[in-house]
Amino acid sequence: MLFGSWGVMEVSRRFVTLVLLCAGVIAAFGYGRLDAAAACGGAAIAAYLLPPRPKPPEGAFHHDRLPSVWMPDLLGFLLATTFLAMPFIVSALEEWPGVPWGLMLFMWPPGLVALAIFWFSARYQCFWVLPERSSITIGTLRGKTVLTYSEIVRVTTETRRPPGWLSPLLILFGGWRGLGIALLHGTRPNHSLVLERKDGEPVRLPLDAFPDAAKVVKALERAGVPTIREPANSGRRNEQRKPERSGDDAELA
Structure with a gap:
């Protein structure tokens, strides 16, 4: 089994938050829809903070949350959102015909590499x-x-x-x-x-x-x-x- 119930929760938390952040950035910088961007941003914060997190039992040892969870998540969201959303922003501003496959092939690889950061932060959160x-x-x-x-x-x-x-x-x-x-x-x-x-x-x-x-x-x-x-x-x-x-x-x- 790859993930337990808490593992699924932590991976889903970061995936949903990332999708909402990308949607908000595209709405704001690609289409000028600040209202939609604010709604997506608020939903992203709620999706990240509100779901319960795994709580170690009393007396258990765990990692320091700031360097092992909070900072990696922040870095992962900044990097992944920038590179995954950028092709859609450019295509919206430049009236790109069709799907911007060329931009995706160039900009998505570093964004996908940044997703590996979430693996480590979710791992430390559950450990x-x-x-x-x-x-x-x-x-x-x-x-x-x-x-x-x-x-x-x-x-x-x-x-x-x-x-x-x-x-x-x-x-x-x-x-x-x-x-x-x-x-x-x-x-x-x-x-x-x-x-x-x-x-x-x-x-x-x-x-x-x-x-x-x-x-x-x-x-x-x-x-x-x-x-x-x-x-x-x-x-x-x-x-x-x-x-x-x-x-x-x-x-x-």
Whole structure:
């Protein structure tokens, strides 16, 4: 399953808001309909703010919302709206015959690339971690996953870098200013905490803008899960730690 119920809600929130923003921008700058633009803008704000958002359970750790959700969403709406709506604005002002396919082919690719920003913001909105006495529960776009500490082989860190072809592509479409700089800022390496399981695929916990990551690691160590503090590609020797269970495990309950 690609999305759980909250994942569908978060993806739909951003899709509907983007469509309404594009309609408002086209109405304002393409046809001079400020009344329609204001109506679309108000509907877009309502579509983004009013639907309920996933709420982590009490005691769960989650990402800082400002850098991981609010700012990426703002950047995504600015970039995607500009490039997706521009062909329709130009065709309205210049009385373009038919559908402006040429403008779409040129301007929609960077707009579609900007849509990837929404994937990350929706992912962080749905993400939370709740360490408990005998297990750790993880909330994601797909729903909840419960892992017992006994099925976790070890915990490592991982750094994933963007593909090498992405930066030249963004510069080609966005230039060195504006879109180029904005999107290149979003291609920084992603850092994750990897929970390797005995059976099944590893579970990755994104670490960027996650102020309570150290608390999660400490909870895993207290539960007796082997942890590797240094990333594998850091150039330094990895040290595996397997602390003994202590009497203050009750703090995890």
